[in-house]
Amino acid sequence: MATYLIRRLISFCLTLVGASVLIFVMLEILPGDPALTMLGVDAPESAVAALRADLGLDRPAPERYLDWIAGLARGEMGLSFTYQVPVAELFAERLELTVPLAFAAMALASLLAIGAGLYAASRHNRAGDWGVMTASQLGLAIPNFWLGILLIVLFALVLGWTKAGGFPGWEAGIGPALGALVLPVVALAITLASILTRVVRSATLEVLREDFVRTARAKGLGRGRTLRRHVLRNAMIPVVTVMGLLFADAMAGTIVIENVFSLPGMGKLIFGAISNRDLIVVKNAVLLLAALVIVVNFAVDLLYALIDPRVRIRD
Amino acid sequence: MSLLAVRGLTVALPTGEGEARALDGVDLELAAGGTLGIVGESGSGKSMTALALMGLAPAGARIAGKIALDGEDLLALGEREMDRIRGARLAMIFQEPMTSLNPVHRVGQQIGEVLALHRDLAGGAAREEARRLLERVELPRPARLLRAYPHELSGGQRQRVMIAMALAGAPDLLIADEPTTALDVTVQERILTLINDLVDAEGMGLIMISHDFGVIARTCEAVAIMYGGRVVERGPVADVLARPAHPYARGLIEAVPRLGRGRAGRLATIAGAMPALGAFPAGCPFADRCPQAEEACQLQVPAMRPLGPARAAACHLLEAAP
Amino acid sequence: MWRHRAFMVGTGLSGLMAGAALLSLFWTPHSPTQIVVRARFKPPSWEHWLGTDQFGRDILSMLMAGAQTSILVGLIAVSLGLGLGVALGLLAAARRGWIEEAVMRLNDLTFAFPVVLLAILITAGWGPGISNAILALAIINVPIFARLSRGAALTIWAREFVLAARAAGKGPVRITAEHVLPNIANVIVVQATISFAIAILAEAALSYLGVGSQPPDPSWGRMLAESQNHLFRSPVLALWPGMAIVLSVLGLNLMGDGLRDLLDPRLGRRGRA
Ligand SMILES: Nc1ncnc2c1ncn2[C@@H]1O[C@H](COP(=O)(O)OP(=O)(O)OP(=O)(O)O)[C@@H](O)[C@H]1O
Ligand SMILES: [Mg+2]
Numbered sequence: 001m002a003t004y005l006i007r008r009l010i011s012f013c014l015t016l017v018g019a020s021v022l023i024f025v026m027l028e029i030l031p032g033d034p035a036l037t038m039l040g041v042d043a044p045e046s047a048v049a050a051l052r053a054d055l056g057l058d059r060p061a062p063e064r065y066l067d068w069i070a071g072l073a074r075g076e077m078g079l080s081f082t083y084q085v086p087v088a089e090l091f092a093e094r095l096e097l098t099v100p101l102a103f104a105a106m107a108l109a110s111l112l113a114i115g116a117g118l119y120a121a122s123r124h125n126r127a128g129d130w131g132v133m134t135a136s137q138l139g140l141a142i143p144n145f146w147l148g149i150l151l152i153v154l155f156a157l158v159l160g161w162t163k164a165g166g167f168p169g170w171e172a173g174i175g176p177a178l179g180a181l182v183l184p185v186v187a188l189a190i191t192l193a194s195i196l197t198r199v200v201r202s203a204t205l206e207v208l209r210e211d212f213v214r215t216a217r218a219k220g221l222g223r224g225r226t227l228r229r230h231v232l233r234n235a236m237i238p239v240v241t242v243m244g245l246l247f248a249d250a251m252a253g254t255i256v257i258e259n260v261f262s263l264p265g266m267g268k269l270i271f272g273a274i275s276n277r278d279l280i281v282v283k284n285a286v287l288l289l290a291a292l293v294i295v296v297n298f299a300v301d302l303l304y305a306l307i308d309p310r311v312r313i314r315d
Numbered sequence: 316m317s318l319l320a321v322r323g324l325t326v327a328l329p330t331g332e333g334e335a336r337a338l339d340g341v342d343l344e345l346a347a348g349g350t351l352g353i354v355g356e357s358g359s360g361k362s363m364t365a366l367a368l369m370g371l372a373p374a375g376a377r378i379a380g381k382i383a384l385d386g387e388d389l390l391a392l393g394e395r396e397m398d399r400i401r402g403a404r405l406a407m408i409f410q411e412p413m414t415s416l417n418p419v420h421r422v423g424q425q426i427g428e429v430l431a432l433h434r435d436l437a438g439g440a441a442r443e444e445a446r447r448l449l450e451r452v453e454l455p456r457p458a459r460l461l462r463a464y465p466h467e468l469s470g471g472q473r474q475r476v477m478i479a480m481a482l483a484g485a486p487d488l489l490i491a492d493e494p495t496t497a498l499d500v501t502v503q504e505r506i507l508t509l510i511n512d513l514v515d516a517e518g519m520g521l522i523m524i525s526h527d528f529g530v531i532a533r534t535c536e537a538v539a540i541m542y543g544g545r546v547v548e549r550g551p552v553a554d555v556l557a558r559p560a561h562p563y564a565r566g567l568i569e570a571v572p573r574l575g576r577g578r579a580g581r582l583a584t585i586a587g588a589m590p591a592l593g594a595f596p597a598g599c600p601f602a603d604r605c606p607q608a609e610e611a612c613q614l615q616v617p618a619m620r621p622l623g624p625a626r627a628a629a630c631h632l633l634e635a636a637p
Numbered sequence: 638m639w640r641h642r643a644f645m646v647g648t649g650l651s652g653l654m655a656g657a658a659l660l661s662l663f664w665t666p667h668s669p670t671q672i673v674v675r676a677r678f679k680p681p682s683w684e685h686w687l688g689t690d691q692f693g694r695d696i697l698s699m700l701m702a703g704a705q706t707s708i709l710v711g712l713i714a715v716s717l718g719l720g721l722g723v724a725l726g727l728l729a730a731a732r733r734g735w736i737e738e739a740v741m742r743l744n745d746l747t748f749a750f751p752v753v754l755l756a757i758l759i760t761a762g763w764g765p766g767i768s769n770a771i772l773a774l775a776i777i778n779v780p781i782f783a784r785l786s787r788g789a790a791l792t793i794w795a796r797e798f799v800l801a802a803r804a805a806g807k808g809p810v811r812i813t814a815e816h817v818l819p820n821i822a823n824v825i826v827v828q829a830t831i832s833f834a835i836a837i838l839a840e841a842a843l844s845y846l847g848v849g850s851q852p853p854d855p856s857w858g859r860m861l862a863e864s865q866n867h868l869f870r871s872p873v874l875a876l877w878p879g880m881a882i883v884l885s886v887l888g889l890n891l892m893g894d895g896l897r898d899l900l901d902p903r904l905g906r907r908g909r910a
């Protein structure tokens with residue numbers, strides 16, 4: 001168990017460092033002069049030089065990278081170039097929307113997928129299985145942002161049940177705030193659920209062939225109880241791994257969906273920052289989102305050890 | 316009335332083209348507290364017989380015949396009624412102890428499940444009973460074992476846990492499908508002794524399945540020899556061993572060093588291999604491999620002929636007992 | 638092969654998309670880019686089968702030309718990712734050791750960067766453009782193909798006919814070219830089909846967000862983005878491009894699944910020695 005944890009922890013830290021290096025290289029080294037990127041090629045040379053000095057760009061890249069990381073370690077991400085406020089403040093507001101959105105979508109997708117996947121597996125090769133697989137095939141092909149637009153057309157324009165987008169903020173009360181998130185969550189969850197359903201189904205089918213399932217039936221457990229008590233948890237072992245990987249998609253999907261529903265989250269912030277060439281915001285925002293994905297996957301590794309006792313000694 | 320009476324049990328499995336009979340008209344008889352061995356080569360239908368008795372034949376199988384447990388026809392029962400019988404009156408242990416236990420549940424939980432299901436035991440009472448069962452199967456430090464996961468146990472220990480689980484429902488009949496095949500020779504001996512002792516002490520009936528006539532000779536009073544999904548010979552073990560009637564039975568016995576009467580150092584084996592399901596000859600299933608086969612053997616399926624009290628064999632070359 | 642229903646439907650849909658793209662190279666009913674102020678928001682008619690958009694452009698023509706963009710992006714991105722990824726995977730399998738370790742570590746890194754995030758990075762550094770979408774997609778595909786081909790190649794390397802070839806003194810390059818590559822081609826083709834479908838989805842998303850193809854290049858994703866400004870006036874504008882995406886992606890996915898079914902049974906059993 002201890003060695004497993006230590007190995008996961010090391011790999012977790014390495015991935016975090018790798019992600020930050022990748023972001024730094026992509027934004028500050030490969031494109032050339034970040035000051036020029038931020039001000040545009042036709043900016044006066046004096047302004048570029050001033051910004052360069054301001055951001056400390058005349059220093060060597062490794063030094064700048066270490067400065068960035070050291071700042072992060074102290075909880076400082078610098079000032080937004082456009083808003084001139086601490087980036088951390090900007091993020092705090094946006095994350096209140098983005099993080100619940102991503103997690104709610106994952107939760108809904110997992111619920112749908114486990115239900116549909118178990119159902120399909122228990123009806124293997126029969127009509128129910130075929131129906132679930134067809135639906136998931138369709139769900140895989142529907143872009144989440146198009147689904148979002150369709151939901152807006154149906155529920156906001158045709159039925160008039162909700163607004164076409166926007167977010168009143170959590171201050172407006174939990175009800176209205178959650179209400180504004182229902183459609184975005186559904187739009188996000190469908191694609192995720194389609195992928196996950198297939199994983200649940202095939203994992204379940206695999207476990208159903210195991211000897212211990214026959215043992216459970218031989219003990220006198222009914223089909224349903226065998227499925228719930230013996231099959232489900234074993235099938236969850238591969239499913240949980242895929243859920244961790246899918247969280248990256250949920251995060252990316254959130255960025256897209258925020259644009260569909262005009263939600264003031266990280267996605268909106270990032271695209272605003274791109275058009276304003278606010279590299280400082282982009283750099284830290286992308287790292288934050290990537291780090292979130294990495295943390296979730298680390299958590300999944302830990303969860304894995306809880307579900308499967310064999311992991312605790314293996315490895 | 317006998318504990319178990321099986322008549323004409325037939326299991327037809329769907330194949331690419333039509334159906335194939337994994338079991339074809341199997342008859343078995345077992346008195347309460349009696350012990351019956353089923354022996355035969357790999358693929359002869361031993362496991363299929365056990366699974367059919369448990370009501371766990373593969374999905375899609377078509378089952379015909381009659382399985383009477385204490386006079387009650389199991390094939391007429393619904394799924395839920397069968398669930399109440401499995402684990403309580405009929406229990407089974409399997410060939411593969413390594414994979415037959417759920418890897419993510421503790422031993423205590425897996426035994427406790429049977430106690431909760433069939434004996435309404437829960438909490439401390441269930442724990443105490445599970446501990447007693449582990450003691451019963453001669454596992455050391457049972458209290459600690461209850462908290463162990465299957466992967467922490469050896470093969471022999473897992474098979475003992477399986478036996479404890481089977482005992483937990485206090486069944487009338489225990490079916491053991493090659494319980495020692497996957498184990499080391501030394502462990503095999505001890506597990507067989509344990510099963511025998513337990514069956515004696517609890518007064519359970521036992522069906523012991525093996526491809527090794529030696530195992531059956533050690534553990535059972537009666538034997539049924541299977542080939543190609545049929546019972547080809549049956550009788551008291553000692554009788555069959557002394558005077559096997561069916562050429563296949565002779566082959567099986569000669570293949571076991573301690574039992575074979577062949578000259579020391581020369582172990583006979585049956586020539587050829589058992590055909591795949593659906594590829595048996597039209598007549599006697601053994602005809603293609605039988606050293607004495609005649610023309611009639613290829614044409615007609617031999618019926619069971621009585622050969623004296625409780626003895627019968629299905630071979631064209633036999634004269635029925637008067 | 639033609640009896641596999643999903644494969645047939647998939648190939649049909651994919652063929653439809655490819656056909657529309659090819660045809661649009663020579664002919665479209667109208668110009669997909671020409672603005673005709675008089676013809677704004679026209680409903681479907683004989684003149685404009687699917688109607689016109691807010692600039693009076695013919696929807697059908699835009700969809701056909703949009704297929705071009707999707708296919709182009711998918712083709713270039715998947716080819717780049719496949720080429721580099723398979724090369725790395727084969728190298729890792731042939732050499733093992735630190736090369737393999739490095740390839741697998743890179744793999745671990747990319748899972749944290751979905752295409753959208755990567756495209757954002759590239760766009761922030763270099764400015765928006767279709768080439769960013771292609772680059773991001775290519776990069777994402779490298780580890781996918783690397784991991785896949787490494788795994789498949791390792792099983793081939795363990796087979797008898799490879800051992801025989803090694804015993805006969807053949808070098809790793811020759812063995813890879815003669816034995817490994819032909820035997821793992823199946824899985825790679827299947828993955829390429831699936832990756833192509835994902836690329837079409839991603840291109841649409843990126844163009845929708847404004848970091849993919851730029852005006853006036855026709856693109857399904859941007860058509861959807863523009864349609865959203867006119868949902869009240871003409872909600873059907875949001876319908877057609879979405880349908881085009883769904884049918885193409887569905888077609889490719891079905892084709893990929895079908896190919897897997899049709900090719901897989903041979904894979905791993907019969908080797909070309
Ligand atoms: N689920 C199944 N589907 C199709 N055929 C099966 C299935 N299970 C068993 N069979 C076939 O039924 C026949 C009898 O198999 P069975 O498992 O009962 O043999 P066995 O006597 O237990 O052999 P072994 O000693 O190998 O355990 C074999 O030909 C086998 O291939
Ligand atoms: Mg068997």
